[in-house]
Amino acid sequence: MPTLAAEPRVRLTVVGDLMLTRGVPDAAAALAPMQARLAGADITVGNLESTLSKAGSPTQGGDSFGAGPELLRPLREAGFDAISLANNHTGDFGDRALTETVEALSGAGIVPFGAGRDLDAAARPAVVERAGITFAFLGFNAIGETPRATRSDPGAFSVRMPPRTGPLVDADLRRVEREVRAAEKVADVVVVLPHWGTQYTHRPEAIQRHVARRLVVAGADLVAGGHPHWVQPLERVGGVPVIHSLGNFVFDMDFMSQTMEGVVLEATFRGATLEDLNLVPYRMDPETFAPRVVGGREAARILGQARP
Template identity: 35%
Template sequence: MSSRSDYYKRKRNHRHRRMKRLLMLNGFLAALILVMGVLLVDSYYGIWSSPDDKAPQAETADQSHGGSAPLSQEGNANVEDMPKGEDQWTEPPAESTAPDGDKSTGQDAQGSDDQADDSSPSPSQGEDQLGSGEADEKVLLSFVGDILLAGSVQRELDRNGYDYPYANVLSYLADADLTAGNLESPFTLRGTPAEGKSYVFNGKPEALPELRNAGFDVVTLANNHTLDMGVEGLLDTMKHLDEAGLPHVGAGNNDTEAFEPVILESKGIKVAYLGLSRVVPVVEWKAEKYRAGVAETYDTTRAVKAIAAAKEQADLVVVLVHWGKEKQEQPEAYQRSYAREYIDAGADLVIGSHPHVLQGFEQYKGKWIAYSLGNFIFNMTTNEANAETGVLDARCTREGECDLRFHPMKAVASQPALLTGEDAQRLLGRVETLSFGIRIDDEGKLSYEE
């Protein structure tokens, strides 16, 4: 008969053998799991395949049109239109009245890649808009005119939602690689309305995320409404735009910021955007070294320096300029002169706003000028021409060679929609007559006639 000590010894040996078998089994299972994991990774990334065995990778898109959630602030920030006459402050402020007058001071404009946006939806729709082209060699830039999300437009937003204005034109905004426009009001819950202006606008900050969601990648604040609610309103507007993830140009805490470009990248091509205004109600709106305001261009010296500096940092330079006279379909003489100076300094595209009606196109040294793209989203008036608008597409190479196409539209109740048939041909034909040596075909494609 075995002793009690022998019994416990055999029991310990049995446990040791069982533990050894369990360890061996666990080791085998761990090895099996590791091999399966490697095979799964290989099937996804092809890390053990030869270069010839790899499937072609899909092209990465270059623009994200997602936006942050609506801001949580509450309250009606809208200041209703105050009609006292036409809002035209097109004469230069006393401090800078002519090309030989006083010039803006401050440091040279400095660009930044901090706001580069590297993800976007598929460019397939954009390719259709301009016809076939090498998507990996050209970038599709889209532009619109004045965007007002205040005044009577605010009532439409309150009634129909903040995505209402873009419902009929989303493909023309979101499918471009980069989309830009002129934002024609502040967005704040505080501030003091500007005195002596015919129209004072103010929008709700909640509108800005949907502007971003609609496809806009950059907006200019260089215009005659940005400071309608004073410096506080301007600072709040920039803050709310930043929170919505929407870059902005043409205004800042000082003149350096106001003239600084936003540089975005798509398909490996860097595009610098600058905002300028030659419509400034009072000289106090002009950004200075220690004063927030807009980048004004009554004198072109500072603008030319900013454009040249941007050209050193980017492949393409786009100038978004607020100029001209309201309701006038022909550009002023200075507009044509200034556009040439901008192009000589390095601009590849000059895109105008402010007249609230469409003006024509021109080409200079192979570069394109759009003098006014009219109202894109704005208060409705009895003037039919104020409702005529469109989206301008520019498909550009890294070297600045651009093919342009204009999509004619009309806004009904502050909601633009594409024109078709005879209505489209009529508007395209009229814009052609307003242009300088430019032919616009039935599809809206622009060509230069020597």
Template identity: 45%
Template sequence: MTPRVSRRAVLVGGVGGVLAACGGPATRTGPQPGSGTTEAAATRAAVRLPVALAVHPSRSPGLAASRAELEAVQPGGADTWQGFRVVRGPGAVAAALADRNTAALVTADALVPGIAAVPVDGVDPLTAPGSYPVTAEVAAEGPGPVVTSLWTGDVMLGRRVGAGMARTGDWELPFSQTADRLAAAGLTVGNLECTLSKEGRATHGGDSFGADPRALAGVHRAGYDILTLGNNHLGDYGPTALVRTAAIARGEGFATTGAGENIAAAREPALASAGGLRFGVLAFNAVGESPEAGAASPGVVWLRMPPITGPLAPADLEAVAQSVRAARGSADVLVVVPHWGREYSHRPVADQYTVGHTLIEAGADAVIGGHQHWVQPIEIYRGRPIVHGMGNFVFDMTFSEQVQQAVVVELVHWGTVLKAIRALPVRIGTGGVPRFLDPAGAEGRTILGPVWG
């Protein structure tokens, strides 16, 4: 069964405007730091790209520059900016990643996932290149359309979250403080950590997460396109409810992956389009509890690995890697969403690195994981991100600060090229309702510490 393609296909911005942007003395021409001077680059067409300051992401919250500050550190100018040592030319980005007191002055073609570009006059050089105040002509491939995607942690619409919606009659309540921002992205993806049916026996007592399908009203308002189902709670009411949940979600227009009436259906990628890009998403569950899908039996995709489902199973890992290879041809951007790791810990288990690296090597463009209820680090492997844990998103846990703190991950693509990954801090408040935080605020910095530390 092929999941239904999302009803929403949004083109977010574009970079054509950068070619004619920003004349006058602040627009630099000729070779610039980071633009590259190799023979291969010299054969490319000349384009105008933003000239950016970039720093290690742990230093970026609250940082901003003015056009005058950026002009002051152009070649031949100052060698420091706001206490950072400014490095130019090839190797500048690597220097900034290695030394958190260094800033790279580069054109946007040199920016890579894991480095943070600083806004200038309030304009982000990656998401709004056409409005950016300083550009340079470089020999580079012209970038494609700018497409942003947002990825959230667990969306649990049952238990006390569901009771709050039923009590108020507001089925959009869990997304009341985040919907506008989520829906503004080109693509929005989250893990549905509950069933939409209670047609069977509750298998986890009070920890059985079953939601009223009317709660999907808020999911719609928040602009979700894809819901991953490969988790340990989709089986909380048995196989009939599991299949019914997938059918309800698809019937409402969401693409799903990770669960289905059999293993073939569960392994099918969810597909959605944004900005002319085809996104494909796969999901799997490494922590058990939900039934494993079989050739003729419903369930979720399993991958056995520590700390819960045993030692890492090479056959399971190869099966997921094969799904990545098979889906590669149907997607411009392919992301795997694992449900893995140890609960209530900022530290990934060792096999998260093994599995994540294997999936990147198989062809995944990113691995964006969850389940642990706490945030975990973002790793860059072979230039591609592995998010080890986003924490919760919509959830009713309140027994510690960490379970009420999370990140939403933003990916920024220029065409098929991933230019940035960002972690947006979130606080989950009363009733399990999340809100975005200022990354430069005290709690925002606390949440981001384990992510980029």
């Protein structure tokens, strides 16, 4: 039997919330400073907070984030292998735009997950294999606004839970747990990207910790959250890393200092074993919204937000 040192090594990169339209003047320019880092990983994953189609009417007024397939090339060239659509903006232009967004990503060779034409499609993990190691990525939306996928209707894989979508609906979470357990049977590593929590705070809600524990018990090997737009703590749950929010990666939210910064999660797996995990701090440029790695006191300050 091979020793751990003989197992293949795979480098996984996960970034926070991506919104490459509205006030972002050039998506390719926004991603360019990080392109070598993202493309240099074996697998790169993020959460896209917009549609890639505007085949419908905006559902959130001026906060409806829609673009077209022109974003596919910068995403692909930046190195994204899988994209979560489990968030509160995937439904911003209705059902047709949502399904066209899923199809556009798939057609470009970027595996979408977390939303789809029905519940089974939305719950289906993105499965990516590198060096003989199989990774499964699942996402769920706890914020609302994007419709919940049902057996017959498009939407996001969703969990109703505080603070935005009412008390925890245990049936929703049990469905996620079933999908995590099923993914564990076919993948060496299971990664969950929840869209949850309260905006503009470094403090996770207690319910996030409760849900994270259940995800880990079900078989998650890494949990990386989004939606708060600020960095939230990295904790260990039964030895499994849970970062409650990575912060914004590219987003035109220049009205607060905290919404212009975040961390890139870089994890190295030796076989199915997590060998190393690193958080890389950055700030966005105020004109292009391009994230750039920072060091010194600025890095220490941002990383301090990730401490429990």
